[in-house]
Amino acid sequence: MDRIQAEQRVTELNEQLRGYGHAYYVLDKPAVPDSVYDQLMNELIELETLYPDLIFPDSPTQRVGGTPISNFDKVTHALPMLSLSNVFNEEDIRDFDRRVRSGAGDNIEYVCELKIDGLAVSLIYENGQFIRGATRGDGRVGEDITVNLRTVRTIPLKLRKSESLEVRGEVFMPKKSFHALNAERGERGEELFANPRNAAAGSLRQLDPKIAASRNLDVFIYGIGGDAESHGLSEHEETLQFIEALGFKTNNERQVCRSVEEVLAYIEKWTEQRADLSYEIDGIVIKVNRYLQQQELGFTAKSPKWATAYKFPAEEVMTTVRDIELSVGRTGVVTPTAILDPVSVAGTTVQRASLHNEDLIREKDIRIGDKVIIRKAGDIIPEVVSALVEQRTGDELPFEMPENCPACGSELIRIEGEVALRCVNPQCPAQITEGLIHFVSRNAMNIEGLGEKVIEQLYREGLIADISDIYKLTKEQLLNLDRMGEKSASNLIAAIDASRSNSMERLLFGLGIRHVGERGARILSEHFGSIEKLMTATFDELINIHEIGGKMADSIVAYFETEEVQQLMQRLAEANVNLTYTGTRVRVEEGANAFAGKKIVLTGKLEKLTRGEAQSQIEALGGKVSGSVSKKTDLVIAGEEAGSKLAKALELKVDVWNEERLIEELSK
Structure with a gap:
């Protein structure tokens, strides 16, 4: 040929x-x-x-390029990718309908679509060729993830017609692919993804497109990112048919509704049937169909007035509390956990739910033997909503937190300003083993093969008492452990040896100093260059470092002042563990991300993150979370039922984000 x-x-x-x-x-x-x-x-x-x-x-x-990239370039969207306002009940939906009819007349049609729980993307085509794809980002600026989007087989690389346009859609991971991926990660001992949305977002932000290609992602396109009327289109439903004809995949479960009653019926249908879908949805999107009416209604600063998103309430189910167990974390906090009769919630079987602290148990009056209502907060974290007091038989047992640590017997204390009870015995075996598990974890010293079960067995057998003992282990000692063969022992010794040369920030994070997360460990390592110099740092020296606050500084000084810690550092040095910073010194400048150097206030109820999770992630990126709004506040994150703090933020013209925007920024 x-x-x-x-x-x-x-x-x-x-x-x-x-x-x-x-x-x-x-x-x-x-x-x-x-x-x-x-x-x-x-x-x-x-x-x-x-x-x-x-x-x-x-x-x-x-579909898949052969060369991984080093980073993602920033992309400015020609038209901002605005978020939608949220509604949560029938009253909210009827209020939305009244506002629409007040602004655009009574002859209204809505298009109702399933709200896919994925990652919003923009796809740009020139003369029918796919040239660029980007994340939503903050709505104005996203990241160029073209190489990964090319691996999604439902995204056409060439359209059926030579059109130049931008379309927008939602990339997601089907349930089947999600469960298969987590099964593989579990077998490899890797951290599991919490939900398909996180899995999809994580896949699209892989620097190696081959990884993204292996994740079996999918997409639904939901509109044109620009002037649809320039393509001769006058309605949203017409636009969806137009982009289908070009070769895009749209969601066929949508429905044109000609009254608010039809909208409510559609919502009721999919509230009942959402579990039957092969992908996750977290609500229903409601859009005015005709573009002329959309233009009449216009926009607020953050969202269109002609569209809204109904959010499904968290699925609630009943089960029984069979026991309440206590666990001691590496910082000594004693956490009660409800042991439940197994029950399916939001697609997974739940047998345990954290009760957080003694105050919560008392507030909700949760007893052993109680029938309780549970749900997954944000469809992720199991929580007990309430006890069904009216179903009590009299056999239920009130729970009292112990006065002594369940692991070592030391007296538990409550530190001023904290709700948690804490064991402060540095020799507590539970704290020691949890600290050891943290030290060898992936984001710390990353010693592969030294998992939780092996650590517990080594500690139980008296082979390790602190982190320095890890570096004294021999192959012969490991061979005496359960399920430890010749090859596994050799591999583990090699992994331990390899970890000796880790840069200082991994070691510092692995030490588990209170308030010192991964980012703080890196900043401190870059600044001081060695553990030896950090050990002699004063409080004033520490707080003068950008992003190091008073709590972290106090904690660092107190930690390195103790004689036991100083001796531990000496033992690590004698074991040839590197105590210096060997990474590239890259100073994180203020404004390098959306949080660095900013004073941020959290208010209202968050759905997908706890307040503590949001605060820790913001602080890890250099933000400072405050409890009150003032002229010095840079940003307010407002959840449901936000009250006076939100009102004050609006009065002072402080920038306000919802939780969706927060999560988008945190995932960058």
């Missing part, structure tokens, strides 16, 4: 494979057996190998 014949055949194969791929991935109606598709794909690969100049950007073989 000469080059002219090869070019003709390559063109034919491209068209055939694109058509078959669309039928398989978008329409879910395979047009040919897999063997036929594979045969044609192999023929195309052979021809492209013979004639590399015939490899076109939209070739089905170019």
Whole structure:
């Protein structure tokens, strides 16, 4: 076959494979057996190998690039990707409908669509060719993730018509793919993804597109990011049909509703049937159908007035508290956990739910034997909502927190300003083992093979008492452990040896000093360069470092003042563990992310994060979380039922974000 014949055949194969791929991935109606598709794909690969100049950007073989990238470039959206306002009940929906009719008349149609729980993206095409894809980011600036979006097979690399346009959609991970991915990660001992949305977001932010390609992501396109009327379109439903004709995948479960009653019926239907879908949804999007009416209604500063998102209430189920167990963390905090009769909640089986602290148990009057209502906060974290007092039989047992540590027997104390009870015995075995587990974890010293069970066994057998003992372990000692073979022991010794050369910030984070997270450890390591210099730092020296606050400074000084810690550092040095910073010194400048150097206030009830989680993540990125709003406040994060702090922020014209925007920024 000469080059002219090869070019003709390559063109034919491209068209055939694109058509078959669309039928398989978008329409879910395979047009040919897999063997036929594979045969044609192999023929195309052979021809492209013979004639590399015939490899076109939209070739089905170019879904996955071969070279990982170093970072993602920033992209400014031509038109901002605004977030939607939220409604939570029938009254809210009727209020939205009244506002719409007041502004655009009574002749209103709505398009109701399933709100996909994924990651919003922008896709740009020129003359029918996919040229760029980006995340939503803060709505104005996102990240260029083109290389990863090219791996999503439901995103066409070439449109059926030579159109130039931007479309917007939601990339998601189907439930089946999510469960398979977590099963694989579990087998490898890796941290599991909390939900499909996190898995999809994490996949699209991989620097190696081969990883993204392996995650089986999907997409639904929900609109055009620009002037749809320039394409001769006058309605949202018409636009969805138009982009379907171009080869995009849209969600066919949408419905045009001609009254608020039809909207409510649609919501009721999918509230009941959402579990039957092959992907996760977290609500319903309601949009005015006609573009002229959308223009009449306009926008607020943050969202369109012609659209809103109904958020599903968290699924609540009843179960029984069989026991309340106590666990002691590495900082000594004693946490009660409800042991429940197994029950399915939001797609997973729940058997345990944190009760957080003694005050919460008293406030909710939770007793052993109680029938309780539980839910997953933000569809993620199991929590006990309430006890069903009216169903008590008299056999239920009130729970009292002990006065002594369940692990070591030391007296528990409550530090002023804290609600938690804490064991302050530095020799508490539970704290020691939890500290050891933290030290070897992936984000600390990253000693592969030294997992929780192995640590517990080593401590129980008296082979390790503190972190320095890890570096004294021998292969012979490891071979005496349960389920530890020759190869595993050799690999573990090699992993321990390799960790000796880790840069200082990993060691510092692994020490588990209170208030010192990964970011704080890196900043301190960059500044001081060695553990020796950090050990002699004063409180004033520490708080003069950008992003190091008073609590962290106090904690660092107190930690290194103790004789036991000084001796521990000496033992680590004698074990040839590196105590210096060997990474690249990159100073994080103020404004390098959305939180660095800013004073931030959290108010109202957050759905997907606890207040503590939000605060720790913000502070890890250099933000300072305050309890009150003032002229010095840079940003307010407002959840549900935000009250006086939100009102004051609006009065002072302080920037206000909702939780969705917060999570978008934290995930960057």
